[in-house]
Amino acid sequence: MTQTISRLPQLGDWEDLDQLADVQDAQLRQTLTWAARSPFYRARFAQAAAPADRDDLSSLPLTTKQDLRDNYPFGMLAVDRERLATYHESSGTAGSPTPSYYTEQDWIDLAERYARKWVGISAADTFLVRTPYALMITGHLAHAAARLRGATVVPGDNRSLAMPYSRVIRVLHDLGVTLTWSMPTETLLWAAAAKAAGWDPAVDFPALRALFVGGEPLSAARRRRISEIWGVPVVEEYGSTETGSLAGECPEGRLHLWADRALFEVYDPDTGKVTRDGAGQLVVTPLFREAMPLLRYNLEDDVEVSYDDCPCGWKLPTARVLGRAAFxxxxxxxxxxxxxxxxxxxxxxxxxxxxxxxxxxxxxxxxxxxxxxxxxxxxxxxxxxxxxxxxxxxxxxxxxxxxxxxxPHRALTAVHDVVKPRSLFGADEDWDKALLYY
Incomplete structure (x- = not known):
């Protein structure tokens, strides 16, 4: 049976943390119902009473990345296969696939969460997506969010032979790109490529108004340097393929967890203690995820979570994401x-x-x-x-x-010979390229 989301919570729907908890609890019941349809959670619930509310949920063991790998590909599926819209796998290097999948309804929530940028996305924007489009969600997520807001999307992909840095810079310049989405390191590579082409990043890209970044830890000093080089704000985003966007930046520069769309906990692996704030590993229960419900999913990312007030007035917890920075x-x-x-x-x-x-x-x-x-x-x-x-x-x-x-300079200036495969060559052509795309 399809559960249609009539209205997703929006910023401003609650005035304090108590009302935010009411927003969470109202959806949690539906989330637990969805989870009961998943073979993985159905087996877990058979060992104890199925949870009915927040208190019951807290007694469940954490869901781990290994649980997802052990149930590859569809052991976590809670809907009919016909209802799936996309299938993904994370970029982890553990060797075993970490699957993730979403329905069309799930994608409404995914796109809306990503689009919550204090530098708004609109139909007037030309948005360069420079993250992978392959099995990970990152490129598809930004693409969907930009289209949701009416922007023109430039699907730049990442590390693609069809999109070398020389072409990225040309697109940024000639198309008047206004917004970009990439890892922070990419923006420095673009700056180097721009200089190699004889352009000044802070002067010769006047349409650019913000750089959206995520996917790797970003120190305050590097963030300031990137902003100085390009002359625009650097707006940080945090999430994962398994969950979509989990936090975004407010106008005050603080990273807020989207606690109206997910429950968050902090797990201390040394003590086994779970709290709502403090330092530890981030544990997430997405509230609008029907295809693949996740209850108390441990992302294993090191974070610091706080419920102190923020001048932005969003009434959402803030997070400092350490990730590999703690290693x-x-x-x-x-x-x-x-x-x-x-x-x-x-x-x-x-x-x-x-x-x-x-x-x-x-x-x-x-x-x-x-x-x-x-x-x-x-x-x-x-x-x-x-x-x-x-x-x-x-x-x-x-x-x-x-x-x-x-x-190397050649990495910033090269124009790759990307061709379609063919088998017939002339006498003076290199037939070792037969059937290859490069």
């Missing part, structure tokens, strides 16, 4: 993390021109290499060495590299 390596007795090193690297003066860097954590020495403008090499190395010493008190070796060492 680090020991150097001389100190835990060194990518997020903290990134803060130090992008804390260098913008005039040094540093955009690309890498580091290796040896047992007693941190080695950092970064591309630096020729006249700034000595100063940049000295400043970063001093900053690492102040932050960690560990030995550090900083090396300045020529621009184009870590990101």
């Amino acid at each position: 680090g390596y020991p150097v001389a007795g100190q835990k060194v993390t990518q997020n903290r090193i990134e803060e130090l690297v992008f804390g260098l003066p913008a005039a040094h021109g540093v955009m690309f860097w890498r580091a290796r954590a040896d047992a007693g020495l941190l080695r950092i290499q970064m591309e630096v403008r020729g006249d700034a090499r000595a100063a940049a190395c000295a400043e970063l060495t001093r900053a690492v010493g102040d932050a960690y008190g560990i030995p550090c070796e900083v090396t300045a590299l020529d621009e184009g060492t870590l990101v």
